[in-house]
Each structure stands twice: as structure tokens, then as C-alpha cells.
Amino acid sequence: MASSKHGLSQGLLRAGYLLPSSASERTLANARVRFSADGILSIQEDADTSGANPERTLIMSPLANAHDHGRGLRTLDYGALDTAVEAWVPATYALPPVDPYLVAASAFARMVRSGIGSTVHCHLSNDIQSLLREARAVRRAADDVGIRVAFVVPLRDGTRQGYSAATSALAGLRPADADAIRAQLLKPSAPVTEQLALVEQIARECEGPLFQVQYGPVGLEWCSDALIEGIANASRASGRRVHMHFLESRYQREWADAAFARSPVGHLHSLGLLGERLTLAHGTWLRRDECEMLAASARSCPSTRVPTCACVRALRPCRTCTVPA
Structure with missing residues (x-):
């Protein structure tokens, strides 16, 4: 670590591989990341592999x-x-x-x-x-x-x-x-x-x-x-x-079906809530037609903190309808 002219600490990270982002098509080998308290200053691949052995390390976004x-x-x-x-x-x-x-x-x-x-x-x-x-x-x-x-x-x-x-x-x-x-x-x-x-x-x-x-x-x-x-x-x-x-549970699904003439997603639409600013948590009991409504507006549907089988049930229709999940 070193001190910059602005009084901020700087540092260097080295790793065998670096994944720039989840959308990256390739990883960088022998990566060097220079950073300061304000953020990342530079990222580059380095042909010089002398010094510490970084081959088994990976840097990725949190x-x-x-x-x-x-x-x-x-x-x-x-x-x-x-x-x-x-x-x-x-x-x-x-x-x-x-x-x-x-x-x-x-x-x-x-x-x-x-x-x-x-x-x-x-x-x-x-x-x-x-x-x-x-x-x-x-x-x-x-x-x-x-x-x-x-x-x-x-x-x-x-x-x-x-x-x-x-x-x-x-x-x-x-x-x-x-x-x-x-x-x-x-x-x-x-x-x-x-x-x-x-x-x-x-x-x-x-x-x-x-x-x-x-x-x-x-x-x-x-x-x-x-x-x-x-x-x-x-x-x-x-x-x-x-x-x-x-729609986190089966009982919430049954309640929603009884409570709304339209689907619960359709009810949100009628109230003006569907939009780019909305994210829905869980969505474990969404149906395919509801996922299609969400996909039409690119709604986010993070299925989180539910059992694995429930996650699969929620993610499968979301992904087939291209809803971000």
C-alpha cells in the first residue's frame, strides 16, 4: 500500500485470473488491479509472473x-x-x-x-x-x-x-x-x-x-x-x-386467486405498480401467463431465500419467458 498525492491509500492486487463482470465473455490471466480509496484505477493482464504465485487465485466483482x-x-x-x-x-x-x-x-x-x-x-x-x-x-x-x-x-x-x-x-x-x-x-x-x-x-x-x-x-x-x-x-x-x-407460499397463491378477478400480476398492473422500478421477491408460485406479463415489461423476479425446489419452480417459468431473475 502507498499514499497518493491526494492522501488516499493505493494498492495492487494480483491474481491468476480476473472476471471483469458477469457479462464478460472471457477472463483475464495474470491480472493486476491497481486501486485507491476512491475505486479501481486500472486493470490489466501482466506477462510478468514473477514474485507471488497467483495461478490459483481469482478476482471477481462482489x-x-x-x-x-x-x-x-x-x-x-x-x-x-x-x-x-x-x-x-x-x-x-x-x-x-x-x-x-x-x-x-x-x-x-x-x-x-x-x-x-x-x-x-x-x-x-x-x-x-x-x-x-x-x-x-x-x-x-x-x-x-x-x-x-x-x-x-x-x-x-x-x-x-x-x-x-x-x-x-x-x-x-x-x-x-x-x-x-x-x-x-x-x-x-x-x-x-x-x-x-x-x-x-x-x-x-x-x-x-x-x-x-x-x-x-x-x-x-x-x-x-x-x-x-x-x-x-x-x-x-x-x-x-x-x-x-x-406469491411466496401456496396459501398466498390460493388467497390471491380468490381475492382478484384478474391475476395478482394483473392487479398490480391495474394499480399502476408494474414498471421498470419494481422488483418482486420470491415469486415462488407465479404462473407462466404471469411470467409472460412480467417479461413484457422486463420486471425483475428474484426468487430468493426459499427452498431449492421452490426456487426451481419459480425460475423455470421466469427464464423461459425471459424475466430477469
């Missing part, structure tokens, strides 16, 4: 994590066992109060050690009043670890208790149990305008070259049409991207 929740404290640590999403998600609400900086820093550090240089961070929060404070902490953790982050602000205005109306979901429970669930899970949501304004406030205070803020409708099951339409309009006006969970 990996990208297309969908993550920044769980620095693993769910198993507080009793949320890995099971069907409908049972697993409510179990995660038992997360004890923890420092949002430590949680994010721990998750980001694990990613960086695994070769990940950027992540879509779908933030988890049960209180809209604390979201701005938590976003500041996540931004600080990202800066300290050195990872590029798309910070997805969670937006919802529907019940978290199942996929039906809260009254029908609670009707079969004992009154004391129903009251306990209402107190913990059925708190009133903030108005749509307040939620959208908070996204912009977080962006004003936290965005930077390596930290981008996105709208995060948590899913069709938990968002009203008014919220989805409001997000679509706000995204169109600001150019801000949208990241949304979509």
Missing part, C-alpha cells in the same frame, strides 16, 4: 444479495423455528428489543465475509415511530462495514393476522386469546400519506452514494389498493424504486 432482512440475530435464537411462512412470520414478532445498529452491523459483516458487496435490505420494524431512528442506525452500520445497501422501508396498512379480515381470523378463538392478539398484532396503521412521507424523510436524511431508499409494500396480502396505488404514484413522481414480497 456478489449481490437481492433480498435480505438483515437478521443479525437469527430467528432460531429466539424460538422462531424454520417452518411454513404463515407460521414462521408471526413467530418472528417475538424478537426481543435489540440495538438496530448491532443487528444490522452483524448481518452486514457476515455478508461481506461471504463475498457480498451489496444487498437489498428489507427492514423489519413493528413501529412506524421508530423507523427513522432505525434507518439512521442501519445507514451507520452500512458505512462502518462498507457495504452498498438498498434500504426498503416496510409499508403496510392491513392486518398481520392471516390473509383474511381480522374479525374472521379471530372468531374461532377464546375471547381472552383474541384480545391478546388484537393488542399485539392489530394496532392501527398509519395513514397512507404519512407512510409515504416517512419514506421521503428517510431518504432525505440517510441516502448517499452507497445507500439508496426504496418503497417496500410488504405484500398484496397486507396492503390496501389505496396504499399500492399511492406507492405507484409516488414512485412515478420521485423515480424511487419499489421492492415487494410476492
Whole structure:
């Protein structure tokens, strides 16, 4: 390492091979990469192979994590066992109060050690009043670890208790149990305008070259049409991207088929959300005709953090319809 005239450290990396990008048609042999704190200064192939033996080394761009929740404290640590999403998600609400900086820093550090240089961070929060404070902490953790982050602000205005109306979901429970669930899970949501304004406030205070803020409708099951339409309009006006969970389980597929006369993808289209700024996470139960709708607009469909068999089920129709995945 050396000091440049600007006071920035410089360095040289050597490797037997270098893959310039995922789209590259060839690798570079005996590669030399000069860099500074501002970025890469030069890349070249070097005929001089003297010195360190780099033949078994490879330099490549860091990996990208297309969908993550920044769980620095693993769910198993507080009793949320890995099971069907409908049972697993409510179990995660038992997360004890923890420092949002430590949680994010721990998750980001694990990613960086695994070769990940950027992540879509779908933030988890049960209180809209604390979201701005938590976003500041996540931004600080990202800066300290050195990872590029798309910070997805969670937006919802529907019940978290199942996929039906809260009254029908609670009707079969004992009154004391129903009251306990209402107190913990059925708190009133903030108005749509307040939620959208908070996204912009977080962006004003936290965005930077390596930290981008996105709208995060948590899913069709938990968002009203008014919220989805409001997000679509706000995204169109600001150019801000949208990241949304979509058809993650068989039960969500069955609910969507019963809830919408058109397909759920068609419903998103009718609300104005389909567009170049939208990415859909999971998409495990997409059908071929829905993939064709997405492909027509080049929608992104990252099938992530689901079992291998589910990934295959989602990726196969996406790839045959040329949807980026």
C-alpha cells in the first residue's frame, strides 16, 4: 500500500485470473488491479509472473444479495423455528428489543465475509415511530462495514393476522386469546400519506452514494389498493424504486386467486405498480401467463431465500419467458 498525492491509500492486487463482470465473455490471466480509496484505477493482464504465485487465485466483482432482512440475530435464537411462512412470520414478532445498529452491523459483516458487496435490505420494524431512528442506525452500520445497501422501508396498512379480515381470523378463538392478539398484532396503521412521507424523510436524511431508499409494500396480502396505488404514484413522481414480497407460499397463491378477478400480476398492473422500478421477491408460485406479463415489461423476479425446489419452480417459468431473475 502507498499514499497518493491526494492522501488516499493505493494498492495492487494480483491474481491468476480476473472476471471483469458477469457479462464478460472471457477472463483475464495474470491480472493486476491497481486501486485507491476512491475505486479501481486500472486493470490489466501482466506477462510478468514473477514474485507471488497467483495461478490459483481469482478476482471477481462482489456478489449481490437481492433480498435480505438483515437478521443479525437469527430467528432460531429466539424460538422462531424454520417452518411454513404463515407460521414462521408471526413467530418472528417475538424478537426481543435489540440495538438496530448491532443487528444490522452483524448481518452486514457476515455478508461481506461471504463475498457480498451489496444487498437489498428489507427492514423489519413493528413501529412506524421508530423507523427513522432505525434507518439512521442501519445507514451507520452500512458505512462502518462498507457495504452498498438498498434500504426498503416496510409499508403496510392491513392486518398481520392471516390473509383474511381480522374479525374472521379471530372468531374461532377464546375471547381472552383474541384480545391478546388484537393488542399485539392489530394496532392501527398509519395513514397512507404519512407512510409515504416517512419514506421521503428517510431518504432525505440517510441516502448517499452507497445507500439508496426504496418503497417496500410488504405484500398484496397486507396492503390496501389505496396504499399500492399511492406507492405507484409516488414512485412515478420521485423515480424511487419499489421492492415487494410476492406469491411466496401456496396459501398466498390460493388467497390471491380468490381475492382478484384478474391475476395478482394483473392487479398490480391495474394499480399502476408494474414498471421498470419494481422488483418482486420470491415469486415462488407465479404462473407462466404471469411470467409472460412480467417479461413484457422486463420486471425483475428474484426468487430468493426459499427452498431449492421452490426456487426451481419459480425460475423455470421466469427464464423461459425471459424475466430477469
